[in-house]
Amino acid sequence: MEKIKNLADLRKMKDNLQNKIDLREKSDSPEAIVQIKVGMATSGIASGAKEVMNYMIEELDKRNIKGLVLQVGDMGYCYAEPTIEVTRPGESPVVFGYVDIAKANEIIEKYIKNGELLDGILPANYESIK
Amino acid sequence: MASYKMHLLVCGGTGCKSSDSMLIVDKLNEELKSHNLVDEAKVVMTGCFGFCEQGPIIKVIPDNTFYTKVKPEDAKEIIEEHVIKGRSVKRLLYVDPKEHARVSDSKHMGFYKKQIRIALRNCGFLDPENIEESIAREAYGALGKVLSEYTPQQTIDKIKKSGLRGRGGGGFPTGLKWELAAKSVAEQKYVICNADEGDPGAFMDRSVLEGDPHSVLEAMAICGYSIGASKGLIYIRAEYPLAIKRLKIAIAQAMEYGLLGKDIMGTGFDFEIELRYGAGAFVCGEETALIHSMEGERGEPTFKPPFPAVSGYLKKPSNVNNVETFACVPVIILKGEEWFSSIGTEKSKGTKVFALAGKINNVGLIEVPMGITLREIIYEIGGGIKNGKKFKAVQTGGPSGGCLTEKHLETPIDYDNLIAAGSMMGSGGMIVMDEDDCMVQIAKFFLEFTVEESCGKCSPCRIGNKRLHEILTKITEGKGTMEDLELLKSLSNVIKDTALCGLGQTSPNPVLSTLNNFWDEYLEHVVEGKCRAGQCTALKKYIIDPEKCIGCTACARACPVNAIEGDKKMPHEIKQELCIKCGSCYEKCKFNAISIK
Numbered sequence A: 001m002e003k004i005k006n007l008a009d010l011r012k013m014k015d016n017l018q019n020k021i022d023l024r025e026k027s028d029s030p031e032a033i034v035q036i037k038v039g040m041a042t043s044g045i046a047s048g049a050k051e052v053m054n055y056m057i058e059e060l061d062k063r064n065i066k067g068l069v070l071q072v073g074d075m076g077y078c079y080a081e082p083t084i085e086v087t088r089p090g091e092s093p094v095v096f097g098y099v100d101i102a103k104a105n106e107i108i109e110k111y112i113k114n115g116e117l118l119d120g121i122l123p124a125n126y127e128s129i130k
Numbered sequence B: 001m002a003s004y005k006m007h008l009l010v011c012g013g014t015g016c017k018s019s020d021s022m023l024i025v026d027k028l029n030e031e032l033k034s035h036n037l038v039d040e041a042k043v044v045m046t047g048c049f050g051f052c053e054q055g056p057i058i059k060v061i062p063d064n065t066f067y068t069k070v071k072p073e074d075a076k077e078i079i080e081e082h083v084i085k086g087r088s089v090k091r092l093l094y095v096d097p098k099e100h101a102r103v104s105d106s107k108h109m110g111f112y113k114k115q116i117r118i119a120l121r122n123c124g125f126l127d128p129e130n131i132e133e134s135i136a137r138e139a140y141g142a143l144g145k146v147l148s149e150y151t152p153q154q155t156i157d158k159i160k161k162s163g164l165r166g167r168g169g170g171g172f173p174t175g176l177k178w179e180l181a182a183k184s185v186a187e188q189k190y191v192i193c194n195a196d197e198g199d200p201g202a203f204m205d206r207s208v209l210e211g212d213p214h215s216v217l218e219a220m221a222i223c224g225y226s227i228g229a230s231k232g233l234i235y236i237r238a239e240y241p242l243a244i245k246r247l248k249i250a251i252a253q254a255m256e257y258g259l260l261g262k263d264i265m266g267t268g269f270d271f272e273i274e275l276r277y278g279a280g281a282f283v284c285g286e287e288t289a290l291i292h293s294m295e296g297e298r299g300e301p302t303f304k305p306p307f308p309a310v311s312g313y314l315k316k317p318s319n320v321n322n323v324e325t326f327a328c329v330p331v332i333i334l335k336g337e338e339w340f341s342s343i344g345t346e347k348s349k350g351t352k353v354f355a356l357a358g359k360i361n362n363v364g365l366i367e368v369p370m371g372i373t374l375r376e377i378i379y380e381i382g383g384g385i386k387n388g389k390k391f392k393a394v395q396t397g398g399p400s401g402g403c404l405t406e407k408h409l410e411t412p413i414d415y416d417n418l419i420a421a422g423s424m425m426g427s428g429g430m431i432v433m434d435e436d437d438c439m440v441q442i443a444k445f446f447l448e449f450t451v452e453e454s455c456g457k458c459s460p461c462r463i464g465n466k467r468l469h470e471i472l473t474k475i476t477e478g479k480g481t482m483e484d485l486e487l488l489k490s491l492s493n494v495i496k497d498t499a500l501c502g503l504g505q506t507s508p509n510p511v512l513s514t515l516n517n518f519w520d521e522y523l524e525h526v527v528e529g530k531c532r533a534g535q536c537t538a539l540k541k542y543i544i545d546p547e548k549c550i551g552c553t554a555c556a557r558a559c560p561v562n563a564i565e566g567d568k569k570m571p572h573e574i575k576q577e578l579c580i581k582c583g584s585c586y587e588k589c590k591f592n593a594i595s596i597k
């Protein structure tokens, strides 16, 4: 191991190691960042929820958006799988149905980034997941 | 590197490790492997979550699901249900003691809601054996900043302005202490970390060292730079093998990365840290005794002044601070002294870690802002008194402290208010007592401890405490007199005034404080021969109700000393002068004819 030579070195190292604990830091104060819950019951997985979840995790990271992607069980919308629930900091959750990769991209660009509402929002008269 | 979608944090503190957490980690890893999930989720062994009574604990990140009392055989279900299907394993969730409902995650647990974690910020968050996780969490960033941007005096000023006071008991302002050591002129000075932690029931220092050793090492180096010392020593009791192991690993890793040792981060500052082991005597936590013990002398206190800041280890200027005090330092540097001093009360800044124990639902380690009330601690964080009993008192400050009662429930807790209430902060033990506890017995319990731990150097402590203990024993045996009560008071005051060190000077506190707050209970013992809590065996009286007794003879046959007389099918009677209060008859009687008075 090469020794850390100065403070800048240490800071660079910290940034490079950040991903080791990033997930934990975000979960520590989830209310401060956008939270995305992906319904992953059997029906959700069959309809492609897993791909949507992976896409969300990777894209948020690539587009430099601080967000937390959570996997949850049945969301009670079997008819509209895959479903995801998005909560922007300080706002009420919004649920989107029939989310595929293209839709996920739109949700990130329009709703998550700018709070613009778009098609595919499911009625909010459901039991909250948590 | 794999980007994990889930972290499974398993508590690896002493409390949980003794209950299987190693095995749990292995099982989880096995299950992940057999389901091909090693790139999806990772298992991390962290320090203590503070909720030891419910351990072993697993916290699942990112959803913060909090599993309690996990067994190795639960690993399979956790992986298959939670990791694969996203459904929590309901039966392992924590049950709220008030609502009797399962709680989904740690963010919704009363135990954590009112806590602010500064000293414990990394406990239960990081793998303490992996310096890279600590670095990711800004470990040594404060040291780097201090070394490259502040002069020693500027650093001291920051600590002074933060209002940080010693967490080892006395509450002495830390910045001021550093300044005194900085002003002493000498070629060699020492930074000493007091990890003796002798207060029975306290384990916050152990938890910090086991869960976040780098914070303490970093703070010691910052202190070294501030006072002009290149050597640090940690005095730790040999009964803390896990903390010692993690400290050794942490020191070796920090040396390897050039964060301790020679020319730290290219600034020319050298700092090395070594461990020194104590045998676990309470008095060795007192700083002068601690220093003598490190020098290989008997662990006995000596008179102050000279203070360690002037003449300490090997007669060189030494700065002694407690583990928790040190753990606050790096955060103060990184987040700023204003941030720290915005938490707490006027004269007590920041947070304090308490070890909550006794008759309370949520037993464990908590960190709360100074100024929180006892009510919030007991009823919100602690989840109330066990089994719905009535709250009676809380002992703070361990054997040197006193008790707080119902009338103190709304008192904001800080150094000065505790002293005003006749107790003290101490190292942060908090033992909760309910209606079934006898306050005379409680005072006797703490005195037993001090008598055992007195080093014997000065007579007020060596002999005085013994006498106090004898009088208390006499009272619990129903032989106490009014003169004894007076003697308790006057003797206590003499010991307080004349003992050499803090141990003796504070040892009568539990007696004085129970006398003050529970005078009527002492009176009952002495005048009425009664112990309302039923704890003083000698004062118990077993009585047979002739109306209820059918003369089955079960009790007479059970009595080991033949104290029960009576003919078959006739009411029986207990000869009180023979009865040894063993309770056998009480348990045997099927007709509820025997009662305890």
Ligand SMILES: Cc1cc2nc3c(=O)[nH]c(=O)nc-3n(C[C@H](O)[C@H](O)[C@H](O)COP(=O)(O)O)c2cc1C
Pocket (backbone or CB within 6 Å): B165, B166, B167, B168, B169, B170, B171, B172, B174, B194, B195, B196, B197, B198, B199, B282, B283, B284, B285, B286, B287, B288, B320, B321, B322, B323, B325, B326, B427, B501, B502, B503
């Ligand atoms: C009998 C006795 C026992 C003590 N035990 C401890 C201890 O276990 N840990 C500790 O940090 N301080 C203990 N102290 C206090 C130390 O003497 C010293 O004040 C403290 O370590 C200073 O650190 P601080 O200013 O950071 O609190 C004890 C004091 C007395 C009188």
Ligand code: SF4
Pocket (backbone or CB within 6 Å): B283, B300, B301, B453, B454, B455, B456, B457, B458, B459, B461, B462, B499, B500, B501, B502, B503, B504, B505
């Ligand atoms: S007060 Fe007690 S512990 Fe302290 S020096 Fe005297 S005998 Fe020893």
Ligand code: SF4
Pocket (backbone or CB within 6 Å): B542, B555, B558, B559, B560, B561, B562, B563, B564, B574, B578, B579, B580, B581, B582, B583, B584, B585, B586
């Ligand atoms: S309490 Fe014990 S000693 Fe006393 S009467 Fe009952 S059985 Fe006998």
